[in-house]
Amino acid sequence: MITMIAAAAENNALGKDNDLVWHLPNDFKRFKQLTTGHFIIMGRKTFESFPKLLPNRTHVIITRQKDYQPENTIVVNSLEKALEVSKEDKQPFIIGGGEIYKLGLDVADAIELTRVHGTVEADTFFPEIDESKWDLVKEEFHPKDERHDFDFSYLTYHRK
Template identity: 75%
Template sequence: MIAAAAENNALGKDGDLVWHLPDDFKRFKKLTTGHHIIMGRKTFESFPKPLPNRTHIVITRNRDYTKEGCIVVHNLEDALKIAEEDTQPFIIGGGEIYKLALNASEKIELTRVHDTFEADAFFPEIDLSKWELMNEEFHEIDERHSVSFTYLTYVKKTAS
């Protein structure tokens, strides 16, 4: 999984992000390029066009949905099956898809945006009894970023 979520787990509002973090966009591009990206229909439709150098898998309940530049499936299991040859496929949203995929995920690359926002899509709570924080990197406010944020990498704990 890869996501950017505010302190209140806000992801976005009206099909768009509620912040602009250029360094986070660069990191997203670096991590996801060359991989399968799995998303819901609304997330896919929020892009002006398919993202280059990635295989887009779109999950939708609409059996008649087709879009050039993506593979359409109707459940998470089919999306994961298509991406199984990829060593690092990414779940990229939105809120419903993150919630569905949390148990199936092994790693979460989360950008924690240090503010709260009004939103209509939210990232699920991370249960720290099941996930271990492996890395964190803080980014201060600067001329290109109006809010501070921290890159957090979580890995699912193994049952012992």
């Protein structure tokens, strides 16, 4: 099962200037819980936005750059190759960014989306989810609080 995981505002905003536009500690915890032990597939810019490798995950980076090879990562030049090298994982995760999510929408079986209730300025966006192709199977609302600047909901979609 191929799963896309993202946090996106109501206008599908993901980030700006290669960074997130909100701080949601519980969403980070959920991301860690779901992706630990799995292959995580991402574009180069998403990888470069991390301060360091995410522990206990296999990093698969998609880039067109020929000589790009960060230590302890797998580098490929297409989503198809990324999925091929991730075959041993029963649930690889596509973690961004915007261009990789667009490609992933055609191959994913599930989407774990944190919908941030608000509209923010961004330069990277999550693709529109076509409700005729996806079933919302789980929804869990979380109000904003002293640690979270926005209300947000965890949404789980499965391909119809």
